[in-house]
Amino acid sequence: MYTIEIQKELGGILGKVLKKEDIELDQNTKASDVPGWDSLTNMLFINEIEKHYKIRFSFREIVKITNVGELCSAILSKLGK
Amino acid sequence: MGMKKFLIKLFLILLPFLIALTIYVIDDPFMVIRSHTRYDDSHVALNENMVGWEMYKSEKDSIHFNSFLMGNSCTQAFKCRKWEKYLGKDDRAFRWIDNNETLEGLCIKLKALEKEHAELKNVLIILDWDSFNKVELRNGAIHSMPRDISGISEFTYQSKYIQLFIYPSFFIPYMRHKFNKNYTHVGVVNNYDRTRDSITNDAINPYDKIIEKEGEKYWTKRQTEFPSRHYRMMDPTIYPDAITKLDTLRSIFKRNNTNLTFVIGPDYYLKQINPKDVAILKRYLGNDNVYDFTGYNNYSAEKHNYYEKGHYRPIVGDDILKRIYSKKSLDLNKKALP
Amino acid sequence: MEFTSLAFLILVTITFFVYYIVGKQFRECVLLVASCIFIGYFNLWFLAIAIGISSITYLLGRFLEKENKRKSIAWLYSGSIVFLVGIWTFFRHNGLIIPLGISFYSFQALSYLTEIYWGEEKAEKDFWKFQLYMLLFAKFLSGPIERPSALLPQLQTPKKFDYETITFGMRLILLGLIKKLVLADNLAGAIDGVFSNPQDYSGIQFVMAMLIYPIQLYADFSGYTDIAIGTGSLFGLKLSPNFNRPFIAQTTADLWRRWHMTLSFWVRDYIFMPVTSAFRQWGKTGIFISLLITFGALGVWHGVGMSYVVYGLIQGCIICYEMNVTVIRDSIIKFFGKKIGGFILMLRTYLLFAFSLIFFRAGTMQSSLNFIKHLSFQTNSSWKEMNLGLSDHFCIITGIAFLVVLIFEHLDEKYDLLHITGKKTAWIRWILYYTLIFALLTTGKFDCNDFIYLQF
Numbered sequence: 049m050y051t052i053e054i055q056k057e058l059g060g061i062l063g064k065v066l067k068k069e070d071i072e073l074d075q076n077t078k079a080s081d082v083p084g085w086d087s088l089t090n091m092l093f094i095n096e097i098e099k100h101y102k103i104r105f106s107f108r109e110i111v112k113i114t115n116v117g118e119l120c121s122a123i124l125s126k127l128g129k
Numbered sequence: 130m131g132m133k134k135f136l137i138k139l140f141l142i143l144l145p146f147l148i149a150l151t152i153y154v155i156d157d158p159f160m161v162i163r164s165h166t167r168y169d170d171s172h173v174a175l176n177e178n179m180v181g182w183e184m185y186k187s188e189k190d191s192i193h194f195n196s197f198l199m200g201n202s203c204t205q206a207f208k209c210r211k212w213e214k215y216l217g218k219d220d221r222a223f224r225w226i227d228n229n230e231t232l233e234g235l236c237i238k239l240k241a242l243e244k245e246h247a248e249l250k251n252v253l254i255i256l257d258w259d260s261f262n263k264v265e266l267r268n269g270a271i272h273s274m275p276r277d278i279s280g281i282s283e284f285t286y287q288s289k290y291i292q293l294f295i296y297p298s299f300f301i302p303y304m305r306h307k308f309n310k311n312y313t314h315v316g317v318v319n320n321y322d323r324t325r326d327s328i329t330n331d332a333i334n335p336y337d338k339i340i341e342k343e344g345e346k347y348w349t350k351r352q353t354e355f356p357s358r359h360y361r362m363m364d365p366t367i368y369p370d371a372i373t374k375l376d377t378l379r380s381i382f383k384r385n386n387t388n389l390t391f392v393i394g395p396d397y398y399l400k401q402i403n404p405k406d407v408a409i410l411k412r413y414l415g416n417d418n419v420y421d422f423t424g425y426n427n428y429s430a431e432k433h434n435y436y437e438k439g440h441y442r443p444i445v446g447d448d449i450l451k452r453i454y455s456k457k458s459l460d461l462n463k464k465a466l467p
Numbered sequence: 468m469e470f471t472s473l474a475f476l477i478l479v480t481i482t483f484f485v486y487y488i489v490g491k492q493f494r495e496c497v498l499l500v501a502s503c504i505f506i507g508y509f510n511l512w513f514l515a516i517a518i519g520i521s522s523i524t525y526l527l528g529r530f531l532e533k534e535n536k537r538k539s540i541a542w543l544y545s546g547s548i549v550f551l552v553g554i555w556t557f558f559r560h561n562g563l564i565i566p567l568g569i570s571f572y573s574f575q576a577l578s579y580l581t582e583i584y585w586g587e588e589k590a591e592k593d594f595w596k597f598q599l600y601m602l603l604f605a606k607f608l609s610g611p612i613e614r615p616s617a618l619l620p621q622l623q624t625p626k627k628f629d630y631e632t633i634t635f636g637m638r639l640i641l642l643g644l645i646k647k648l649v650l651a652d653n654l655a656g657a658i659d660g661v662f663s664n665p666q667d668y669s670g671i672q673f674v675m676a677m678l679i680y681p682i683q684l685y686a687d688f689s690g691y692t693d694i695a696i697g698t699g700s701l702f703g704l705k706l707s708p709n710f711n712r713p714f715i716a717q718t719t720a721d722l723w724r725r726w727h728m729t730l731s732f733w734v735r736d737y738i739f740m741p742v743t744s745a746f747r748q749w750g751k752t753g754i755f756i757s758l759l760i761t762f763g764a765l766g767v768w769h770g771v772g773m774s775y776v777v778y779g780l781i782q783g784c785i786i787c788y789e790m791n792v793t794v795i796r797d798s799i800i801k802f803f804g805k806k807i808g809g810f811i812l813m814l815r816t817y818l819l820f821a822f823s824l825i826f827f828r829a830g831t832m833q834s835s836l837n838f839i840k841h842l843s844f845q846t847n848s849s850w851k852e853m854n855l856g857l858s859d860h861f862c863i864i865t866g867i868a869f870l871v872v873l874i875f876e877h878l879d880e881k882y883d884l885l886h887i888t889g890k891k892t893a894w895i896r897w898i899l900y901y902t903l904i905f906a907l908l909t910t911g912k913f914d915c916n917d918f919i920y921l922q923f
Contacts, residue, residue, distance in 0.1 A: 067793070087735055088720060088754060088790060091743040095750065107744040108585055111736075132487055132628050142900060146908075263856070268656075284473040296909050368847060370667035 051075075051120045058116060061096045065089055075117035101127060146295070153294045158303060159270070161290050169327040172306065174271070174316050178234070181225030182241070182275045184330050188223075192328070195248040196222040199238060200255035201230040202439075203394045205332030206446030207255060215454035216251055224330040230256065232374035233266045239381045241278045249385040255392050258363060258402035258423045264370045269293065336436045337443075354437040360399040360425045367406045375413040382414070389418045390453060395428035395445065397438045420453055468508045470608070470694045471647060478505060478604075483701055491625035498599055498702060505604035506567070513566045520554060520569075521601035524576040528590035528597075531583045544584040551577050560771050570768060571610045572601050574733055579615045581737055588615050596622050605698040609691055611707040612729040618704070626703025631889055636700025638885050641903055642875075643693030648911030650868040651687035656912070657855035658683055662828055662838070668852075670843030675853050677842065680828055681821050682869060685713065688727065712876050717812035718796070719785040722820060730768070734761050754790065758783040769827065774835050778826040785819055864910045 059071045066084040079085045085093070094110055097103075097119075103126035113119050157163055158173045160180075166187070168180045185194065196216055198204055209222035216222070227234050235254065242249060266272060270289035273279065279286075293299055302314035313319045321335040340347045348355065367375075382389050391414050393402055401424035410419045428434055434445045468474040482501040486494055507514040527547045534540045555573040558565055579600075582588035591597040600619050606612075661668050661676035668676075692709040699706040709728050716722035723731045739761040746753030759780060766779020789796070800808035829835040846852050854862050878884050888896060 084793070086720070087739065088758075088786070091740075091747045091754065092750060094744075095747040098747075107741055110744060111740065131630075135628075135630055135633065142897060145901075146904070265856075268858075268861075292908055292911070295905075368667065370664065373667070 051117075051124065054120045054123055055116060057100070058097070058119065061100060062093055065093045065096055073116045075115065075120070077116040078114065097123065103127065149295050149300070150291065153291060156307075158294065159290045161287070167327060169323045169325045171324075172310075172318055172320065173303070174318070176271050176273065177225075177227045178238070178272060179275045180325070181223075181238075181330055182278065184327075185223055185225060185242075186245075188328065189245065189247070192221055192223075193219075193248070194221050194223040196220045196251035196253070197242065197247075197249065198222055198224040198226070198253050198255070198331075199230070199235060200226055200253075200392075201257065201260060202226065202228045202332075203257065203441065204255045205334055206394075206441050206443050207253065207450065208331050208443060208446070209326075209329035210331070211447060212253060212450060215450060220251060222251070222253075222329060224326075224332070227267070227272060229263075229267055229272075230260065231266060232261065232264050232371055232378070234272075236374055236377045236381070237266065237274055237278060239378070241274075243381065243385070249381070249387045251388045251390075252382070253390045253392070255394055257394055258396055258400055258406075259366060260393075261366045261371045261406065264374055334436060334440075340436075348432060351437065355397075355432050355435070356438065358398045360401065362401045362424075363403050365403040365405040367409045372409065372413070375409070379413045389414060391419045392449060392453075393419075393421050393423055394449075395422045395426065395434070395441060396424075397429065397432075397435050397441075399425045399429050401425075420449070422449065468505060470691060470698075471644065474508065475505075478508075479698060479701065486702055487628050491627070494625045494702075495596060495599055495622065498603065499595060502599065502602040502604040502607065506602065506607060509567050510564075513568075516558075516566045517568065517572060517602055517607075518598065520551070520573065520576060521598055522594075523550070524579060524601065525591070525594055525597045527580055528583050529592070531580060532590040540584065544580065547580045548577065551580075568607045568609070571612055572607065574612050574730075574768075575601060578612070578733060578737065582615055588619075591615070591619055603699075603704075605695050605702075605704070606706055609688070609695075610727075610729050611692060611695065611709050612733055613707060617707055621704050629703060631886075632700050632703055634889055635885060636697040638888060639693045639697030639700065641697075641900070641907070642885070643690040643695075643697060644911070645868065645903060645907050646686040646690030646693065646872060648690075648907060650865055650872065651683050651690055652912035653857070653861055653865045653868075653910075654679055654683040654686070657857045657861075660856065662834070665834075665837060665841060668841070669847040670841055670845035671850070672852050672855055673838060673841045674844065675855055677821050677825060677838075678818075679855075680824055681714075681817065684824065684828075685710070685726075686869075686872070712880060714817060714873070715813055716816050717809055718789050719782060719816055719819060720789060722816055723782065723786075730765070734765050734768075738764055751790070755783075755787045758786050762786075770830070772830065773832045774826040774830060777832070777835070778823055781819075781823040781826070785823075868910070 055073050055075070059073045062073070062082065062085065063070045066082075066089060068084070071082060073082075079090060091110075094105060098105065101123055103123065105122065105126070109122060113122055154162060158171075160168060160171060160173075160175060165183070168175065168184055188194070196209075196212070198207055198209055198212060204224060204226045207224075209224055213220055213222050225238055239249065239252075266274065270293040273281075273286070273289055276283065276286050294303075299317055302312070302317040306312045306314070306318040306320075311320045313321075319335070324333050324335065325331065326333060336347075343350070381387070391410065393407075393410075402421055407419065407421050422428060428441065428445050428448075435441050468478065478501060482497060486497045489497060503514060503518075506517055524547075527543070527550075531540060531543055531547070534543060551573050555569060558569050579588070583590050591600065596619070599622055600613070600615070603618075658676045658680055661672055665673070689710040696706045696708070707729050709730075711725040711728060713722050713725040716725055739757055742760055743754055743757040746756055749756070762779040762783030763776055764779070765782070766776040769775045769778065796812060799811055802808065803811060825838050826832075826835045829838050857865070875884065888899065
């Protein structure tokens with residue numbers, strides 16, 4: 049799996065959480081760049097990601113992620129890639 | 130930029146305020162910074178709450194005041210020495226008022242007198258039909274209670290007066306008067322001689338001398354001070370917050386077995402206090418203690434009974450006292466409405 | 468000593484001069500001594516308690532960092548939390564006098580230890596620096612609640628005299644004084660009566676008191692914060708902002724990102740995030756539970772009694788509701804357009820917040836419900852009662868003051884007014900300063916009240 053693929057999938061998952069069309073994300077996208085993506089919806093997003101990839105983040109790991117690029121890296125690292 | 134330049138700039142920016150503060154401290158225009166022996170010769174309109182209290186405290190040991198003339202500025206029509214003629218032989222009266230006095234102001238004053246172990250044998254209260262609109266103590270330094278009554282800090286107390294001092298509506302007339310002693314601005318500064326009796330704190334209205342000198346011309350020259358008027362029955366103005374204060378007054382008078390006389394003075398504009406308000410006043414202060422002189426009557430119909438639209442003259446006050454204390458008819462031949 | 472007292476003015480003035488006259492190595496000491504004088508002036512026990520809690524926190528932080536075993540760290544951390552929360556609960560809810568500032572510096576201590584436990588921060592080794600971090604007088608009374616990463620690094624390097632920073636601070640202090648003395652304290656006179664003597668007021672006056680109270684509270688607390696941040700600036704310290712134009716929020720969630728920010732971000736980072744993380748498998752239900760727990764805790768932080776809990780829970784419930792009705796919000800914007808739709812949402816948010824503040828201000832459930840019962844459009848005699856007994860003069864002053872504050876904040880966000888004012892030519896600045904000082908001196912209420920958040 050490549051980062052680009054994950055990025056695209058994340059856009060779909062985020063869109064599902066925010067009830068919007070697929071959202072375009074790039075490596076530097078932060079929560080503040082996407083309307084509706086905030087501390088309230090972030091955990092829903094993380095939960096959907098965990099369900100989708102069958103992984104589990106610790107609380108500290110979640111908090112340390114600051115942008116989509118870091119999120120992709122964290123997912124890849126959980127997937128063992 | 131270094132500290133030195135910063136300090137110079139700071140000093141320059143604060144300079145006007147420092148100058149004003151210096152003038153204030155040196156002049157003590159409101160007579161609240163230093164203690165004074167006399168308050169009757171100030172040319173600045175002083176805080177009546179403060180002046181009355183300070184005068185009372187300085188005299189109470191030598192004169193046993195047991196009768197108090199209270200209320201608003203219309204008390205200037207009543208003289209303590211004339212009131213004493215209707216009281217007991219040894220009764221001595223003192224006037225302690227506030228401009229636009231409120232029920233809370235009265236309560237605070239009476240409680241302060243109680244605390245000083247004053248004998249509240251006789252109390253004569255003079256108010257107007259609209260004195261019950263505002264119940265709480267009036268805002269502003271010129272109405273604030275002295276520190277030993279209110280308990281506020283020295284800083285808060287002085288800040289109020291400093292603030293009043295630099296307010297343009299005071300500061301400008303005050304500075305004008307400083308350079309021109311003849312300058313008068315009503316309610317702020319004046320060029321009169323004494324404006325109060327140094328013992329009883331009775332008001333001395335400088336217009337009495339002017340009326341003596343000018344006669345009828347006094348009224349013809351001041352037409353604007355006597356606008357047109359027409360009789361009106363007013364709506365009730367006494368609400369629960371006022372009733373709470375009336376109840377407090379009732380307790381104070383009952384506790385001290387006070388002979389109370391409560392007068393609602395004649396209004397130049399011929400406005401009549403609502404009977405509901407009178408009924409409430411009588412219920413709390415005593416049926417026989419409340420006297421209503423509002424509306425269209427012998428006093429209010431005659432403009433010569435007034436200095437200006439806000440204040441009636443001592444001839445009215447004297448006659449009111451005579452009627453009340455001689456139990457003369459209080460039927461003032463209320464005139465038929467024109 | 469209150470921020471608006473002569474004693475505070477004297478303390479800050481003397482501290483300011485001594486701070487910049489002494490050698491750089493003594494500056495931390497000067498601030499610490501000033502802080503101890505500040506706290507001790509209220510009550511020496513308050514100082515003793517603050518130093519005690521601060522010292523224990525310092526030791527706990529050092530132990531947490533030194534400890535290697537994971538289990539021991541967890542126990543030590545849990546024990547620390549129990550201690551700090553326990554001490555705060557004891558003082559806050561024992562019915563006796565509450566040590567000043569305890570709600571704020573306890574939370575600061577909790578944040579410090581949590582960050583060490585999470586490995587995000589290193590324990591401060593310098594005992595005196597740590598004391599200063601906890602006790603700094605500029606933020607001691609009512610915050611801002613400073614994160615260790617925000618304030619501790621600033622205390623490492625002594626500050627030199629910086630004209631821009633100092634004058635910025637003075638401008639901010641002036642702004643804070645205007646908010647507090649002109650706006651908040653003039654409004655307090657009108658509103659306090661309605662809450663303390665409800666029997667004397669008409670239905671419309673209750674409505675007006677409810678609508679105006681958020682403005683009074685904002686002016687009071689943001690005024691305090693401005694003075695706190697401005698005072699920090701006098702000594703070269705940058706304290707965290709607490710408000711960011713809360714009345715433009717279109718949702719309650721957004722309001723809480725703009726209102727008492729250091730507290731709301733604290734509860735977000737240390738309560739909401741861990742709890743939502745734990746409940747995340749429950750989806751939206753997990754979020755709702757987290758919100759109720761978080762805002763319930765926020766309510767409890769504010770005071771003893773159900774009314775404060777209700778105040779907090781109302782916020783949580785509204786946010787839960789808002790999460791479910793984004794469609795309605797989007798429709799409003801679509802139908803009315805961004806400007807009008809946005810205004811409608813701001814108004815709605817403001818009204819809900821004003822209603823919830825009844826529980827905060829009234830202090831007990833009985834008074835809150837009694838207040839709500841009295842809300843109506845009835846008057847005793849005339850619509851003029853809407854002025855709550857304030858004279859026309861005061862209504863005009865407070866109305867203008869509020870408008871000026873709103874306009875200033877709007878422009879400040881766009882153009883950073885406070886900083887660019889410092890760059891204008893001298894005569895423009897001086898005219899502005901004289902106008903503001905004059906307005907403050909002539910319309911400010913100097914005989915008034917404690918800051919509202921002092922009680923926490």
